[in-house]
Amino acid sequence: MSEEEAMRPTPATVHVQGVSKRYGDRQAVDDVSLDIGRGEFFGLLGPNGAGKSTLVEIMEGLRRADTGSVALFGESPWPRNTALLPRIGIQTQSSAFFVRQTAREHLSTVAALYGAPREAAEAALDSVGLTGRRDVQVEKLSGGQRQRLAIASALVHGPELIFLDEPTAALDPQARRDLWDVLRSLKEQGRTIVHTTHHLDEAQELCDRIAILVDGRIVVTDSPHALVDASRAPSRLLLPLGRLDERKAADVAGVDRVTVQGGSLVLETRTTGRVLSALDRLVGLDGVQTRTPSLEDVYLDLTAGATQSPHTDRSIPETTPERRP
Template identity: 70%
Template sequence: MTTDRTPPPGAPLTGPVAVSVQEVRKRYGDRQAVDGISLDVQRGEFFGLLGPNGAGKTTLIEIVEGLRQADSGTVEVLGERPWPRNTALLPRIGVQTQASAFFVRQTAREHLATVAGLYRKDAAAADRTLETVALTEQRDVLVENLSGGQRQRLAIASALVHDPELIFLDEPTAALDPQARRDLWEVLRALKGEGRTIVYTTHHLDEAEALCDRVAILVAGRIAALDSPHRLVAAAGAPARLLVPAGRIGVAQAAALDGVDRVSEQGGSLVLETAAPGRVLQAVDALTGLDGVMTRTATLEDVYLELTGHHHGPDAGRTPAHTTESPA
């Protein structure tokens, strides 16, 4: 997780801005999909858009990409307006969608060379990009014979082959097994290391916490939180959890320990929630020792669930919380 260049809460971003969204709104019938969103993405930033299904992520991304017209508000991408459809922007941005289309009867290299040709890039660009996403060994494999993880990397390669300044990735690790996800993380970290600007959506909160400089959590078309994952977790004050093997101490005994706020039984463990983990660990140690006891600190998932888990009514998400960037 990168946080050292994240500005203090409420401070304006410094340096050039790649994406600027100001008071953008979009309605479908009686549903307000995007409700006055304002945010900036700095050049070179890895920026995550998080939120439950129906929160407005896809609509917002499509507006920024120039695929959809906003009802109101302004959007600038690399200093230009993406709508009406701005073809001058297309060589400067790369887009990977959840349902990427492939030339499945071509090899991986042939597919990339075809995409490169659409941007007037030579076939050497395909070879370079295959190396970037660790697919060189599969260059001569038919696309239809690639594994799911390899196809995901090829989809990202298709968004990169023309060397764009700004990359949009829509759930790039969806449906991948854990090892394939971690392999793809390294690809994404390398892209950021090259100075690319990445705007990224995911439902994997551990992924966003590990990769993103900042995240915006959307609820019902509004930003409910915007900051670095580290600051959001720190500001939330979510409890730490101590997992004690079942049978070591009783529920009532654990609940009586100084500093324990809540006790539950989960997955063969007694879970002790506390805002004072050091004090509780000492108490548990005195009672039963610490062999097999695990400590889990608060994560971005805790923040996400707090912000999205209780919004079921018609006014869900109307009051932003933990927001640390003021609309311009």
């Protein structure tokens, strides 16, 4: 590849321009525009009711936007574009299953619907750690196992573009980390991933870029690293209780705030090195823990005061969008 080709922008796999959607008197999505590049791991974050699920369903071609346009690989997904179906995979929080089939039979059926080979089912089961449960009926799988099966269903036909809605919501910590490895491998294969999650550590760990939605509008789009780096969120220094008096801690130059949390004295500061030096002189640094700003700090700052809907986007009364297998 020449230097000129390397510098050329990657064509957008997903192009969203001026998309809006209203339900009655509620503006669910408000003039949203964004581009997601080929091979990008893109996260959509926001409070419940911010418009994430509605926006994703419009991208998927499951809902129609009131205004604006969406293109996947340069083609509109609405009205139902069957030419796009083999190129995209969709995992939702309310995925439908062939519950009387075994996990392997279910995936074989889904693979056949897309014209994928039968061995694709075994590969998909293995990728999400369900090989040992392949002969168990779907209705007898646990909630977390069904969640993994939903992800396998979205992957079984080898799509180029994958939509994942809270993919690790029902998984235990170890299963979450295992799935992170699966998602990283998909990105390494050049697949584009659109990912919604409330797990901010997950978004910070996996996503190339994120967009944060508040009340239907995108308030920021950037890499997690850039957002954290540009934030004014303080670092936190945690001391074992009893090591330093709260009043004396508050008098340390550079300390902005002192609280007691979880059995630790917490000092908030934007001059970490200066405060650590002062603590070293006062009480030493044994047992002192440092917590640097995270994506969660940025998120909480940007979404403070956002309107919180008591229901998620998917519960908005409307004709149920058509679900793909």
